[in-house]
Amino acid sequence: MKKSIGKVPGLAVILVGERRDSQTYVRNKIKACEEVGIKSIVTEFADGCTEDEVLNALSNYNQDSSINGILVQLPLPQHLDEGKILDAVSLEKDVDGFHPLNIGNLAMRGREPLFIPCTPKGCIELLIRSGVEIMGKNAVVIGRSNIVGLPTSLLLQRHHATVSIVHALTKNPEQITSEADIVIAAAGVANLVRGSWLKPGAVVLDVGTCPVDDPSCEYGYRLMGDVCYEEAMRLASVITPVPGGVGPMTVAMLLSNTLDSAKRAYGFT
Amino acid sequence: MKKSIGKVPGLAVILVGERRDSQTYVRNKIKACEEVGIKSIVTEFADGCTEDEVLNALSNYNQDSSINGILVQLPLPQHLDEGKILDAVSLEKDVDGFHPLNIGNLAMRGREPLFIPCTPKGCIELLIRSGVEIMGKNAVVIGRSNIVGLPTSLLLQRHHATVSIVHALTKNPEQITSEADIVIAAAGVANLVRGSWLKPGAVVLDVGTCPVDDPSCEYGYRLMGDVCYEEAMRLASVITPVPGGVGPMTVAMLLSNTLDSAKRAYGFT
Numbered sequence: 001m002k003k004s005i006g007k008v009p010g011l012a013v014i015l016v017g018e019r020r021d022s023q024t025y026v027r028n029k030i031k032a033c034e035e036v037g038i039k040s041i042v043t044e045f046a047d048g049c050t051e052d053e054v055l056n057a058l059s060n061y062n063q064d065s066s067i068n069g070i071l072v073q074l075p076l077p078q079h080l081d082e083g084k085i086l087d088a089v090s091l092e093k094d095v096d097g098f099h100p101l102n103i104g105n106l107a108m109r110g111r112e113p114l115f116i117p118c119t120p121k122g123c124i125e126l127l128i129r130s131g132v133e134i135m136g137k138n139a140v141v142i143g144r145s146n147i148v149g150l151p152t153s154l155l156l157q158r159h160h161a162t163v164s165i166v167h168a169l170t171k172n173p174e175q176i177t178s179e180a181d182i183v184i185a186a187a188g189v190a191n192l193v194r195g196s197w198l199k200p201g202a203v204v205l206d207v208g209t210c211p212v213d214d215p216s217c218e219y220g221y222r223l224m225g226d227v228c229y230e231e232a233m234r235l236a237s238v239i240t241p242v243p244g245g246v247g248p249m250t251v252a253m254l255l256s257n258t259l260d261s262a263k264r265a266y267g268f269t
Numbered sequence: 270m271k272k273s274i275g276k277v278p279g280l281a282v283i284l285v286g287e288r289r290d291s292q293t294y295v296r297n298k299i300k301a302c303e304e305v306g307i308k309s310i311v312t313e314f315a316d317g318c319t320e321d322e323v324l325n326a327l328s329n330y331n332q333d334s335s336i337n338g339i340l341v342q343l344p345l346p347q348h349l350d351e352g353k354i355l356d357a358v359s360l361e362k363d364v365d366g367f368h369p370l371n372i373g374n375l376a377m378r379g380r381e382p383l384f385i386p387c388t389p390k391g392c393i394e395l396l397i398r399s400g401v402e403i404m405g406k407n408a409v410v411i412g413r414s415n416i417v418g419l420p421t422s423l424l425l426q427r428h429h430a431t432v433s434i435v436h437a438l439t440k441n442p443e444q445i446t447s448e449a450d451i452v453i454a455a456a457g458v459a460n461l462v463r464g465s466w467l468k469p470g471a472v473v474l475d476v477g478t479c480p481v482d483d484p485s486c487e488y489g490y491r492l493m494g495d496v497c498y499e500e501a502m503r504l505a506s507v508i509t510p511v512p513g514g515v516g517p518m519t520v521a522m523l524l525s526n527t528l529d530s531a532k533r534a535y536g537f538t
Contacts, residue, residue: 104373164433169405
């Protein structure tokens with residue numbers, strides 16, 4: 001693309017506050033952009049910044065034709081209106097796919113979202129590349145967040161899985177999960193899913209990431225998944241570790257969405 | 270409202286083609302409007318009409334301030350682009366709630382749709398009025414249409430049910446359904462759900478409506494549900510018949526959405 005039309009895709013990241021996990025994610029995304037030749041800019045705000053500051057930065061990126069993707073790293077501090085801020089991202093640059101119009105188009109049959117949210121897209125990509133059939137399979141999604149659980153359940157349905165969504169108020173999560181061919185854990189509760197939750201041969205994708213203090217690690221903490229890996233690996237036919245499983249796929253899909261957006265913007269095929 | 274501000278809510282219905290079931294639904298909706306004092310207009314098009322004719326009618330209704338709700342009776346004939354036509358309905362008048370932005374807001378936590386689609390809203394209303402607890406209950410939605418199955422599954426999740434969505438490619442629909450506390454059947458397949466599909470005590474809402482020829486009926490046909498009523502009534506703790514079950518609730522919710530829309534438009538509380 002650079003050779004043909006002299007343009008490279010541009011990604012803008014907005015990071016608010018000092019959550020260690022968010023900082024790690026943003027660092028990984030920027031590094032990945034550098035590796036593949038995507039231009040990236042990070043705008044950082046302190047925890048106590050105002051909504052207007054964030055909205056102004058967004059507005060500038062919306063208008064900047066060298067920026068093809070805009071990513072607001074979530075979660076935002078409580079005092080900011082997440083919905084209002086995400087709605088301000090231009091639909092054409094919403095590479096995270098979190099705009100409600102995009103989620104609506106993801107949910108509805110016969111409609112096409114402009115972008116598929118990165119983590120769900122990464123999960124499906126992992127399944128497909130691992131030769132896991134999705135159509136007709138019983139899939140359980142644990143967790144119903146707007147950024148992972150919900151879009152993952154919608155995307156699995158697009159791939160014709162039979163989907164059940166388990167959450168904190170589910171009475172028998174263990175039983176429901178134990179009937180699944182495909183388990184996608186995105187609850188954010190360390191070691192929630194034990195061996196007894198899994199059917200032998202199940203495919204297990206662990207999207208959970210709980211930061212746990214660990215002085216022996218480079219940044220003073222490490223990420224733990226939702227799945228008790230030691231127990232699950234004895235039962236699962238396919239399983240992803242944390243870290244190193246779904247995370248890198250999420251980053252790869254972000255790059256892919258940003259590239260798609262740039263191609264659309266420049267009419268490059 | 271008429272007394273206080275001299276205005277009544279207005280509903281416009283667009284009906285394309287000559288499907289008997291669609292004609293019945295539209296007739297019932299208009300009759301219900303008359304009963305409660307909502308002004309209604311129906312624009313009918315022949316089966317072979319063009320997309321532009323429908324879009325023009327929509328555009329006129331979008332601009333007409335005496336119209337607070339616009340309803341395009343589905344399904345549309347194959348040659349019309351349903352997505353394009355539904356997208357043309359003004360968000361503020363989308364009393365059916367089928368616009369993808371509205372569906373996205375229905376799906377996402379922390380967001381509020383302008384309108385909740387009528388049939389799902391009617392189902393929840395029936396459950397609540399029948400004293401059925403939804404939170405934490407296992408609910409199975411059979412069918413994943415944009416107009417019933419999908420929004421019903423999203424709305425049940427908003428009410429904190431644990432939802433599984435069963436569809437034509439599901440391998441073991443009977444087993445999955447037999448574990449549900451609440452079954453909402455919206456597949457459009459007459460008598461699909463047999464007694465063996467139900468857990469004793471389950472709550473069963475039948476949203477299926479298959480037109481079946483019957484010369485003894487007024488219009489030459491009758492509507493059959495998805496549920497084999499005779500078998501299910503022996504097991505279910507609550508069950509809705511077809512016709513006369515969910516249908517009238519759908520109509521009631523349409524009136525309610527139209528009234529809400531008029532209140533919003535006129536700032537009337």
